[in-house]
Amino acid sequence: MNTPVVSQPSGFELPDSHRRAILFMMILSFGALFIGVINGLGQALNYARVDILQYFPGMRTYYQGLTVHGVVNAIVFTFAFANGFLSLTTSRALGRPVNDKFLWAIFITMALGVVLAGYAMFTGQASVLYTFYPPLLAHWSYYLGLALLVVSTWITAVALMVTLRGWRKENPGARIPLMAFISVATYAMWTLASIGIAVSVVGLLIPWSLGLIAHSDPLLSRTLFWYSGHPIVYFWLLPAYVSWYAMVPKQAGGVLFSDSLTRVVFVMFLLLSIPTGFHHQYTDPGIGTGMKAIHAGLTFGIFFPSMVTAFSVMYALEIGGRRRGGTGLVNWFTKLDWKNPALVAQILAMLTFTLGGITGLINASYSMNMSIHNTAWVPGHFHMTVGSAVTMSFMGIGFWLIPYLTRRELVGKGLALVSQWVYFVGVLVMARGLISGGVDGMPRRTNMLEAAYGKPSWELAGMLTGLGGTLMFVGGMLFFAVLAATMFMGRKGGGPTDMPFTETATPPATRGWQVKLDSFRWWMLAAVILILVAYAPFLAEYLPGAFTSPGYRFY
Amino acid sequence: MASNPGGGSPRTMTAEKLEHLFLTLTAAMLVVFLGALFWASFGLGMHLPDARGGTIDPTQVRTTAPFDNPGVFQVGDNEWEVVALGSAWAFQPREIRVPAGAKVTFIATATDVIHGFHVEGTKVNFMMIPGQVARIDAEFREPGEHLVICHEYCGAGHHLMYATVYVEEPDWRPEVDEPAAEEPGADTDTGTDTTPASDDPDGEGASPAAATPDAEDRA
Numbered sequence: 001m002n003t004p005v006v007s008q009p010s011g012f013e014l015p016d017s018h019r020r021a022i023l024f025m026m027i028l029s030f031g032a033l034f035i036g037v038i039n040g041l042g043q044a045l046n047y048a049r050v051d052i053l054q055y056f057p058g059m060r061t062y063y064q065g066l067t068v069h070g071v072v073n074a075i076v077f078t079f080a081f082a083n084g085f086l087s088l089t090t091s092r093a094l095g096r097p098v099n100d101k102f103l104w105a106i107f108i109t110m111a112l113g114v115v116l117a118g119y120a121m122f123t124g125q126a127s128v129l130y131t132f133y134p135p136l137l138a139h140w141s142y143y144l145g146l147a148l149l150v151v152s153t154w155i156t157a158v159a160l161m162v163t164l165r166g167w168r169k170e171n172p173g174a175r176i177p178l179m180a181f182i183s184v185a186t187y188a189m190w191t192l193a194s195i196g197i198a199v200s201v202v203g204l205l206i207p208w209s210l211g212l213i214a215h216s217d218p219l220l221s222r223t224l225f226w227y228s229g230h231p232i233v234y235f236w237l238l239p240a241y242v243s244w245y246a247m248v249p250k251q252a253g254g255v256l257f258s259d260s261l262t263r264v265v266f267v268m269f270l271l272l273s274i275p276t277g278f279h280h281q282y283t284d285p286g287i288g289t290g291m292k293a294i295h296a297g298l299t300f301g302i303f304f305p306s307m308v309t310a311f312s313v314m315y316a317l318e319i320g321g322r323r324r325g326g327t328g329l330v331n332w333f334t335k336l337d338w339k340n341p342a343l344v345a346q347i348l349a350m351l352t353f354t355l356g357g358i359t360g361l362i363n364a365s366y367s368m369n370m371s372i373h374n375t376a377w378v379p380g381h382f383h384m385t386v387g388s389a390v391t392m393s394f395m396g397i398g399f400w401l402i403p404y405l406t407r408r409e410l411v412g413k414g415l416a417l418v419s420q421w422v423y424f425v426g427v428l429v430m431a432r433g434l435i436s437g438g439v440d441g442m443p444r445r446t447n448m449l450e451a452a453y454g455k456p457s458w459e460l461a462g463m464l465t466g467l468g469g470t471l472m473f474v475g476g477m478l479f480f481a482v483l484a485a486t487m488f489m490g491r492k493g494g495g496p497t498d499m500p501f502t503e504t505a506t507p508p509a510t511r512g513w514q515v516k517l518d519s520f521r522w523w524m525l526a527a528v529i530l531i532l533v534a535y536a537p538f539l540a541e542y543l544p545g546a547f548t549s550p551g552y553r554f555y
Numbered sequence: 556m557a558s559n560p561g562g563g564s565p566r567t568m569t570a571e572k573l574e575h576l577f578l579t580l581t582a583a584m585l586v587v588f589l590g591a592l593f594w595a596s597f598g599l600g601m602h603l604p605d606a607r608g609g610t611i612d613p614t615q616v617r618t619t620a621p622f623d624n625p626g627v628f629q630v631g632d633n634e635w636e637v638v639a640l641g642s643a644w645a646f647q648p649r650e651i652r653v654p655a656g657a658k659v660t661f662i663a664t665a666t667d668v669i670h671g672f673h674v675e676g677t678k679v680n681f682m683m684i685p686g687q688v689a690r691i692d693a694e695f696r697e698p699g700e701h702l703v704i705c706h707e708y709c710g711a712g713h714h715l716m717y718a719t720v721y722v723e724e725p726d727w728r729p730e731v732d733e734p735a736a737e738e739p740g741a742d743t744d745t746g747t748d749t750t751p752a753s754d755d756p757d758g759e760g761a762s763p764a765a766a767t768p769d770a771e772d773r774a
Contacts, residue, residue, distance in 0.1 A: 136708075285690070289603050
């Protein structure tokens with residue numbers, strides 16, 4: 001009765017050119033993470049009052065290092081991974097490789113973006129952090145590089161849509177295979193979500209940095225940034241969810257329970273991810289409390305599909321654990337395959353994400369936000385989401401994906417397991433430091449080593465941050481060692497011949513309301529309506545805006 | 556949503572029930588949380604910053620009332636106004652003294668880039684965005700000392716930017732020769748006379764047309 005989440009369960013061969021293009025994207029992705037993790041060590045140790053950034057080549061200031069850390073981790077690592085991984089899952093699920101011209105165009109666009117943004121960052125002409133709020137002004141190549149990275153995601157979106165359309169023509173009336181549906185849904189959401197950042201960067205900041213327009217509107221650019229800046233966290237997260245739903249149940253020896261519920265979850269993300277951006281701007285003057293309250297309500301709505309995910313994925317794991325001989329209320333959990341690094345990384349990722357989700361709900365909690373806004377609490381929170389739930393999931397996927405793409409066997413399985421446990425403990429210790437410091441007023445994004453102020457009670461928080469960050473660095477380096485060893489020394493022909501994918505216990509319905517879940521067109525229309533509800537009243541009142549701020553290079 | 560056309564085994568039937576229960580409880584929890592928040596905010600009056608401060612031309616801040624005279628002013632029996640400016644990399648005023656239990660209104664903006672204003676240990680936490688005037692009502696209940704930290708990255712000296720709020724005893728009033736006070740005591744002696752009219756910034760600075768197109772202070 002079980003139904004696979006792909007259309008051709010047996011016999012799919014990814015052509016070599018596709019394999020290489022996706023491998024290049026993964027190398028770019030994990031290469032970015034490598035630089036990000038090294039800079040992250042400098043950031044964490046700064047809280048513990050240890051300065052190692054001075055020894056980093058090309059890093060002149062703490063804030064330059066912080067800019068690099070944010071851009072390479074939050075934008076390059078995540079975008080490159082999503083572009084490559086979801087191209088692969090869509091190809092596999094439809095049994096129809098995404099056109100490799102698209103894949104190479106994606107890679108080249110990203111590489112160009114990295115070179116442009118990297119030039120500005122490493123020459124110290126863009127120490128404006130990855131949020132680049134005007135009127136802090138960066139070199140034009142920084143904005144252009146970031147714009148190209150966003151363009152690479154649009155090419156991916158087009159590539160996935162074209163592939164899906166081709167499949168639909170050949171399979172009229174058939175339900176979209178689940179793994180393809182959730183992959184395309186991720187890009188459908190991000191296509192709408194990225195409009196804000198595109199308008200701000202291309203329409204306002206690039207002309208401004210070139211001197212074509214004299215002034216910026218800080219509040220408008222901030223609003224456009226957060227229009228994209230909240231849904232971007234789901235763009236980071238959903239590729240991990242694709243793995244949790246479509247692959248992890250298989251790796252754990254279980255099955256996914258409900259096909260329809262999984263689709264409902266991704267439709268909810270498509271609808272609710274975007275109209276929530278004001279919860280990052282609760283403390284901004286110039287935006288009314290009524291609209292902030294509406295965004296707060298919708299943000300609580302977006303918590304729901306993640307709770308559904310917690311149920312579905314845990315249930316799939318439980319089936320796996322019981323099939324492996326687990327009994328009782330919790331014993332099944334210990335019976336999971338704790339020797340499979342791909343699985344272990346993602347289970348640990350899920351565990352940190354429960355804390356990440358709870359702290360995120362607190363961030364979103366309207367008036368409560370005022371106690372922790374822009375304190376160290378916030379990086380404490382998001383290192384338990386993007387910094388572990390996403391990062392560890394991607395590392396876990398890497399443990400099978402790199403062998404699959406290179407056809408080489410994974411080297412150092414034991415080391416791979418250790419890397420994830422060390423990273424897991426590290427992120428919890430660091431988050432404990434940042435969160436306790438944040439509750440106590442310790443600011444984020446601040447060179448604490450040279451700060452003109454301080455409190456004795458921040459010392460323990462800073463030490464834990466430095467200690468946890470060091471462990472994360474060690475775990476990260478072990479991961480990169482495994483990756484490099486696999487790529488260069490792994491036994492040839494030893495990699496998996498197919499990617500893991502699960503089955504669902506309830507098949508996709510062929511009639512009834514569930515069939516309508518596959519109509520991306522209508523869901524996107526509904527998403528646009530919700531966006532208008534959330535943003536049109538503010539923009540109608542605020543536009544044409546206040547373009548009164550000249551640029552400043554205070555770095 | 557979990558109808559089972561394939562005919563469910565007992566195990567999947569149980570899963571459906573569990574799933575419905577879990578999702579119902581989740582939805583109920585979120586509704587309760589949200590209700591509590593809105594009750595706290597709109598019922599108990601814990602308000603977020605809003606748009607009532609109006610806008611201002613950021614390049615003309617220092618010549619626009621009330622920001623031409625930043626400081627702490629007593630404007631009523633137990634009511635105080637703090638006119639604050641954020642600039643790279645200092646707050647004005649650097650020291651803020653108000654009595655405990657007083658109604659304190661912060662009127663604040665930035666002269667250059669975005670800054671943040673967080674009175675550590677309290678709920679006073681808002682952004683100073685160039686072009687926007689923040690107007691925040693606050694009350695410090697207990698006497699004590701609080702750091703004010705610029706918590707938005709504002710350039711190479713961001714970590715040097717702070718101020719201090721001294722919350723004095725409820726019956727405290729500034730002395731004429733108060734050496735630590737940022738504002739000359741004489742200002743507060745005459746009470747409301749020298750107070751910047753609190754409604755002025757709403758109207759005056761509201762014109763984006765006041766932008767000076769030639770302002771090209773790119774450092």
